[in-house]
Amino acid sequence: MTPQPNALELEDLVMHFGPVRAVDGVSLTIPRGRVTALVGESGSGKSTVGRCVVRLEKPTAGAVRIAGTDVTHLSRRQLRRHRSDVSIVFQDPAGSLDPRMLVGEIVAEPLRLSGRRMSRRDREARIATELGKVGLRAEVARRYPHELSGGQRQRVSIARALISGPKLLIADEPTSALDVSVQASVLNLLADLQRDIGFACLFITHDLSAVEYLADDIAVMYLGQLVEKGSREQIFTRPAHPYTQALLAAAPVADPIRQRQRQPVLLGDDLPSALDPPSGCRFRTRCPLAFDRCAAEVPAQVAVGGGMAACHLVQPDGTRPDVRAAGTSEVLS
Amino acid sequence: MTTVERADTASSAVGTPVLAVRDLSVSFTTEGGTVSAVDRVSLELAPGEIVGMVGESGCGKSVTAMSIAGLLPDSARISGSVRLEGTELVGTREPVLRRVRGKEIAYIFQEPMTSLNPVLTVGRQIGEVLRVHERMSRRAARARAVELLSLVGIPSAGKRVDNYPHQLSGGMRQRVMIAMAVACGPKVLVADEPTTALDVTVQAGILQVLRDLRDRLGTAILIITHDLGVIADIADRVVVMYAGRVVERAPVTDLFAHPHHRYTAGLLSASPTPGVHAGTQRLQEIPGLVPVLSTQPDACTFADRCPAADATCRESAPPLAAVGAAVTHHLAACWHPCPAPRTESPEATP
Numbered sequence A: 001m002t003p004q005p006n007a008l009e010l011e012d013l014v015m016h017f018g019p020v021r022a023v024d025g026v027s028l029t030i031p032r033g034r035v036t037a038l039v040g041e042s043g044s045g046k047s048t049v050g051r052c053v054v055r056l057e058k059p060t061a062g063a064v065r066i067a068g069t070d071v072t073h074l075s076r077r078q079l080r081r082h083r084s085d086v087s088i089v090f091q092d093p094a095g096s097l098d099p100r101m102l103v104g105e106i107v108a109e110p111l112r113l114s115g116r117r118m119s120r121r122d123r124e125a126r127i128a129t130e131l132g133k134v135g136l137r138a139e140v141a142r143r144y145p146h147e148l149s150g151g152q153r154q155r156v157s158i159a160r161a162l163i164s165g166p167k168l169l170i171a172d173e174p175t176s177a178l179d180v181s182v183q184a185s186v187l188n189l190l191a192d193l194q195r196d197i198g199f200a201c202l203f204i205t206h207d208l209s210a211v212e213y214l215a216d217d218i219a220v221m222y223l224g225q226l227v228e229k230g231s232r233e234q235i236f237t238r239p240a241h242p243y244t245q246a247l248l249a250a251a252p253v254a255d256p257i258r259q260r261q262r263q264p265v266l267l268g269d270d271l272p273s274a275l276d277p278p279s280g281c282r283f284r285t286r287c288p289l290a291f292d293r294c295a296a297e298v299p300a301q302v303a304v305g306g307g308m309a310a311c312h313l314v315q316p317d318g319t320r321p322d323v324r325a326a327g328t329s330e331v332l333s
Numbered sequence B: 001m002t003t004v005e006r007a008d009t010a011s012s013a014v015g016t017p018v019l020a021v022r023d024l025s026v027s028f029t030t031e032g033g034t035v036s037a038v039d040r041v042s043l044e045l046a047p048g049e050i051v052g053m054v055g056e057s058g059c060g061k062s063v064t065a066m067s068i069a070g071l072l073p074d075s076a077r078i079s080g081s082v083r084l085e086g087t088e089l090v091g092t093r094e095p096v097l098r099r100v101r102g103k104e105i106a107y108i109f110q111e112p113m114t115s116l117n118p119v120l121t122v123g124r125q126i127g128e129v130l131r132v133h134e135r136m137s138r139r140a141a142r143a144r145a146v147e148l149l150s151l152v153g154i155p156s157a158g159k160r161v162d163n164y165p166h167q168l169s170g171g172m173r174q175r176v177m178i179a180m181a182v183a184c185g186p187k188v189l190v191a192d193e194p195t196t197a198l199d200v201t202v203q204a205g206i207l208q209v210l211r212d213l214r215d216r217l218g219t220a221i222l223i224i225t226h227d228l229g230v231i232a233d234i235a236d237r238v239v240v241m242y243a244g245r246v247v248e249r250a251p252v253t254d255l256f257a258h259p260h261h262r263y264t265a266g267l268l269s270a271s272p273t274p275g276v277h278a279g280t281q282r283l284q285e286i287p288g289l290v291p292v293l294s295t296q297p298d299a300c301t302f303a304d305r306c307p308a309a310d311a312t313c314r315e316s317a318p319p320l321a322a323v324g325a326a327v328t329h330h331l332a333a334c335w336h337p338c339p340a341p342r343t344e345s346p347e348a349t350p
């Protein structure tokens, strides 16, 4: 028997917007029913990866395979026909919800598009159930998006994405607009549904702590490229790349006394641009450990602990750099 | 002077406030009837003070923030008082408010895409603010816009100044918003989820920009966030809202060490701690849904979800009153405030 195809495969995905090299060679595999978190800096191209998967953007090069089917050259409409089981939750809920539609209509739209017939009563009951799952009251169905708070709108878009029972969910920052207690319930909800329905998920976020609970694997993106990939355990306990280490160290802790005593790991403020990425290692303008070779040579992807990291200081024998050892004075510069 | 002044329950800010919100209520008329969004909220900002505001999604944080300088739509009914250095803003005519906004009170919003104009370059939008409020020439305004963009850490600012908002990533749009907000050196900056779209290494930089602004210009900052780590990092005092009301108000260390309201306690324990939830453990939730405010005017809005609720809680709304030692200026709206430290979360108490 042939093995089941992976839920999603990205092969050397490239997406350029004119001179902007938003995504520059990303390869990633999500097995069926598994959750991969795509983490990284603002502007690193995370949303663009997600938009390429659902064909809101047409990739400049590379391949996108969903459940074994190459969808790189399908139009968005063709993709929707072929793959009604792929959903996306957008990062900016305000921009993705039609302001003229009532919340109930928005949530039920995927059902309507799939041509499923339902009595009005059944539909209303279904909408109420889906809203309830994301912690919204049924009354909300009769409101317009602008009459909701930011977090409520985000939950509406999650309900819309889940109503059709997707096999692959692209979740673009689904919890970043939510307060912690609602965030906790949405993450628990996604984890429950994920376990019950078994959809695979590309979970895009800039908040590592939000994915620790949910992700099986983590991919870290920086300026259009992956700098590290690994299992959740590997990334949290033995991060290899200096950027991953900085991400973990910079997350503020919810304790004012401890937080204010912590040695800040502030990276250099020299944010590189996707218009003109630095030579060699793209992280070098902010990396406290950068040395001559980093400007001259693109670091190779080195296999570490079942994953990979792209940094000259990472060795196949498991040797890793330590950002915190670099000392803050240098880091702050 | 050895006498310890007891704060009255409505005011606990140190020094004369630059902004004083008193008994602010806001409701909306919608197709589904009247929605009460904010119910008798009071808070103050002293010059140079950073006040953090937290609370469940939909509890009225943004509505409170927007009503400060009259940004709400016409469907909003507002009562109460908002004073900027003593001058009443509620009921003030729009042309006056427009002058106040941008120059004296500046905003950074949660969803930058909806507050930036999609058909104007970011340089033009920042320039517009400077031309209107500072009467700068077009050329000077553009040069200043480039300066402001690099101040907030936008790379290749000289090129980005000619970009349209859709050409920027979410995080960069947020930076543009901050550049615009600080353009005229406002007295009060209202930052509604300013770092929500940013990764933590960039967030650290943005929080530093805000702190600098406070230190250099004495700007008072009201920062709304759901990230308790951000609050712990930057806020001097914290206001906790729940279902349209302020349920707790305290200096930051005090609030984290001894939350007196069970909603606050629940919030603190729901916060994900790196290393704790790895794979196995569920995140702590506060069970139940946020009530519709209009349905229970005469009860504690948290009663349905509170492990300590009794008949009193369901019959009358608790006032915001001093708890703990008076010197700490710690207020909570609860008939049965938790006495002990934060380990007493709703889940921990049987």
Ligand SMILES: Nc1ncnc2c1ncn2[C@@H]1O[C@H](COP(=O)(O)OP(=O)(O)OP(=O)(O)O)[C@@H](O)[C@H]1O
Pocket: A017, A020, A021, A022, A040, A041, A042, A043, A044, A045, A046, A047, A048, A049, A091, A206, A274, B166, B167, B168, B169, B170, B171, B172, B197, B198
């Ligand atoms: N339609 C477009 N035209 C031009 N540039 C674009 C377009 N869409 C995205 N970009 C650019 O591509 C890069 C990646 O953007 P993207 O939105 O994918 O980043 P992101 O990682 O999702 O960031 P954030 O965390 O801020 O949402 C950015 O430099 C952005 O300015």
Ligand SMILES: Nc1ncnc2c1ncn2[C@@H]1O[C@H](COP(=O)(O)OP(=O)(O)OP(=O)(O)O)[C@@H](O)[C@H]1O
Pocket: A146, A147, A148, A149, A150, A151, A152, A177, A178, A179, B028, B029, B030, B035, B036, B037, B055, B056, B057, B058, B059, B060, B061, B062, B063, B064, B073, B075, B110, B226
């Ligand atoms: N224009 C409006 N018309 C009707 N109701 C509104 C309007 N704007 C906000 N509301 C309601 O007012 C309440 C408070 O909303 P607000 O945006 O202040 O929440 P928030 O605390 O900022 O939440 P979040 O953390 O999700 O941003 C919500 O229940 C919302 O649905």
Ligand code: SF4
Pocket: A241, A242, A243, A281, A282, A283, A284, A285, A287, A288, A289, A290, A291, A294, A299, A310, A311, A312, A313, A321
């Ligand atoms: S290759 Fe050099 S610049 Fe890049 S992360 Fe490693 S040490 Fe830093």
Ligand SMILES: [Mg+2]
Pocket: A046, A047, A048, A091, A172, B170
């Ligand atoms: Mg994005």
Ligand SMILES: [Mg+2]
Pocket: A149, A150, A151, B061, B062, B063, B110, B192
């Ligand atoms: Mg809000």
